[in-house]
Amino acid sequence: MRQLRQLLLALLVSLTFTGVAKAQYYEMASHMTDMLWPALSGNANYKGYVEASYLKGIGEDRVDFVDISTTQGVKFAKWFYLGVGAAVDVMLPSVDYSHHKYDASIMVPLYADFRFSVGNPSKVGANLDIRFGTAFVFDEFPTTNGYLLEDENLYIRPTLSVRFPINKNNPKQAINVGVSYQLLLNEWESHYYFDDAKAFHNVGATIGFEW
Template sequence: MNFRVLLASSFAILALSATAQERGYRGFIDITYNKEATFSQEYEYSGNKKKDLNKIEMTYSNGYQFNKYFYLGAGIGLSFPTDRDNTFIPVFIDTRFYLDGSKFTPYFSLRGGYEMCKSGNYLFNESKTYSYEDKPFINPSFGVRYRFHKKLAVNANIGYQFKKESEYFESQQYGGSSYYTSKRNKIHNYNAITARVGFEF
């Protein structure tokens, strides 16, 4: 009887120890490539199509691992379009749901937040400019994590970002004997396929 009690107590201590190792502070450094998945739309007065807004993004998030299944944190980053001078700053809540606490495990991630545009204008050509407004976004993704140390891991995931984007388009045009400014504010979907790799500590 005493042996059974001792054995049960040993398993309980090991389980509590494993759970304790999963809890605590976690930090993530990630690099993401965003490939625009919405179709480029032609502006009715430009005669040119808007280029896809593909981005390279670097983010840092930190938070708390509540158990081997659930992480909650917050982050900030810098996002750079591949063919424009704008700089975007995403600020977000970061959640991760792991299948288990093993060294190699799949997980589901959900990011949601707000993306601010640091530099306002993008020169379309000599007489036309874009400017962007800040908008919210949500980014679900699925990935895998490989933990090579108790608190160190690498991860990779593929996801899809949903975002409403507002663009202000200004064009200098000639009408009759003088130039005038044509202005247009357009809100459209900016959806993107996301590919992310990162380091966890």
């Protein structure tokens, strides 16, 4: 169990350890570990999610994503859930480069997940899910007007979804269908100049299973 706690702390530190405000992020990650540890020890209401998304790039510079993620955490009340998760995002070019062929590339977000629920768990309800963390890009990738650089990105992703219970005997099991928005802040290089902060915006659909 001690190793599990150390692993959880390492995950939370890595997902919030961006280049700025490192001390504050580390303190936040440490507090979150203390909050989640009672649940992982069997003293709270564990809950897990698996989700898949397609996110279309919008705005001046665009990258499309196909995303698969899993989140594990604690439901502290009927209306509030806190967890940590990881995703694998396949990045797809939003434009056709006739002079060069670019294959799909990978981004890996690590995040804290805050989820707020409305309604009776045994009936159709609604969720507001907010992810906050760091997304790791492992290879330079083309955007509409430049390149998404190999770097760590601030990652924020809210999702508004409808929850459909699928098991009368176990209302914890449900399907979620929703709409997601994703924000990435990345060091970005255009075809003409270097910009040290660039926002990438995506919107799309998410479907998931919870238990």
